[in-house]
Amino acid sequence: MxxxxxxxxxxxxxxxxxxxxxxxxxxxxxxxxxxxxxxxxxxxxxxxxxxxxxxxxxxxxxxxxxxxxxxxxxxxxxxxxxxxxxxxxxxxxxxxxxxxxxxxxxxxxxxxxxxxxxxxxxxFHLDAAGWFRETETHPHLTALAGAVWNRRRARMRYRRHRAPHEVDRLIDPLGIVLKAGVWYFVARVDGSARTYRVATILDLTVLDETFERPEGFDLASTWAEWAIDFERRLHRGVATVRFSPAGLERIPYLMTRAMARDVSSGVGSPDPDGWTTITLPIESVRHAHAEFLRLGADVEVLEPTELRDMMRASATAMTHLYG
CATH class of the missing domain: 1.10.10.10 (Winged helix-like DNA-binding domain superfamily/Winged helix DNA-binding domain)
Known part of the structure; x- marks a missing residue:
């Protein structure tokens, strides 16, 4: 040293x-x-x-x-x-x-x-971190990187959304990815490659046992395939909405990448009022409700009815609040 x-x-x-x-x-x-x-x-x-x-x-x-x-x-x-x-x-x-x-x-x-x-x-300067995000703590990132480099098997306990919320896994760490300021890693678990967020690791023990990397494994292509599949699984529904000209301009800055991509590829001719109707993928009604509220009066939800009712209820509540 x-x-x-x-x-x-x-x-x-x-x-x-x-x-x-x-x-x-x-x-x-x-x-x-x-x-x-x-x-x-x-x-x-x-x-x-x-x-x-x-x-x-x-x-x-x-x-x-x-x-x-x-x-x-x-x-x-x-x-x-x-x-x-x-x-x-x-x-x-x-x-x-x-x-x-x-x-x-x-x-x-x-x-x-x-x-x-x-x-x-x-x-030229590259800043890989995302905007307006609290910095995550990664107490196990260095040990995980060492396990990836040295092909060392590891045992981890991590946190997930569905029950049981804390799970133990024996993993073969294959690679680490930094995406928009968030660390992920790809590991082989029970013979298949899975992706996890590093911040969800509660405990990590690197073992003395080594493993052989899968023949032909390519981290970049594996990550790209997982990201596409994750986005597809995440957006399980659709919504039909009208955007004002100002709303269309704000979409790339306020909506998810999948929504923005579909808007750019599916914009038709505006109606006589200048508004444009588009069908977009949504993660869920509740998630879409929060997304569309960002656009205020520059968006009108047409379908599904549940989402339109939620937008109407929010608008009514805000009217009462602000008089």
Whole structure:
């Protein structure tokens, strides 16, 4: 661990020039005292690092010195995949590994390409988290990621909606997916692949027993198939509704993706009042009621009757409330 940190320290100085002890401590997530000890160790090992005293001072390498110890370890090479989502890497327990891998890559680049990397980073940023969502806690995510990587069988207790609400499962963890800021994982259970939300795990024990991954298993295609099937199973009913022109414009921002997709593909000609009638998939009457209320007076439910009655009751109650 210390050897990796010493290399990271050298690469930081090589990449950024002069840095203070406090800056190095912040980058390496260690104390300033540890930085002092590491600088001494580097000097004893023959690395030409020296200190500039006074305002604007700090540690730096002798001009022209470049380390060639920039080969990536297998774990660092794998972490490069998460370079665009450092928060996700940190949640998986790979934050420090990713930082070291990026430093090694930059150290191996000519100065012109290193500057180009900085320019791209200044212009593009990927934020994978969804809007307006409380951050979930994932105390078992790092252990789960280790089980996936090492092909270790695990025993988990998780929470689900239907009874019994707490269930034990023996699982073969096959892969982890980050979808719109929410962590999921795919595991083989009783011979078939199933998908779970990481936040539902109540307890996880990684076993010593290993397993063989299914031949031909592809995480991306498995996830895509599950997502399509999940959406299809989720929307079990339909509703016929009228949208005002303003309501149609707000749909992509307020409705579910399945609803928005059907609106974009099924919009017909507006009626004389400018309103458009569309049949949409709904998860349930209660769920659709909450969705359509977001559009206020820019939507009218025609069918089913139960949903229309619920909308009417809500409108009446709001009229009484606001006078």
């Amino acid at each position: 210390r050897a990796s940190r010493l290399l990271s320290l050298v690469l930081l100085l090589q990449d950024r020039g002069r840095l203070t002890a406090h800056q190095l401590a912040a980058e390496l997530d260690v104390s300033v005292r540890t930085v002092y000890r590491d600088i001494e160790a580097l000097g004893a090992a023959g690395v030409p690092v020296y200190a500039e005293l006074g305002a604007g001072g700090g540690y730096q390498l002798v001009d022209g010195y470049r380390t060639r110890l920039t080969g990536l370890t297998p774990q660092e090479a794998g972490a490069i995949l998460l370079a665009g989502v450092p928060e996700a890497a940190a949640e998986l327990g790979l934050g420090a590994v990713l930082t070291t891998a990026e430093l090694k890559l930059r150290a191996s680049l000519p100065a012109r390409l290193a500057r180009h990397v900085d320019e791209i980073r200044d212009r």
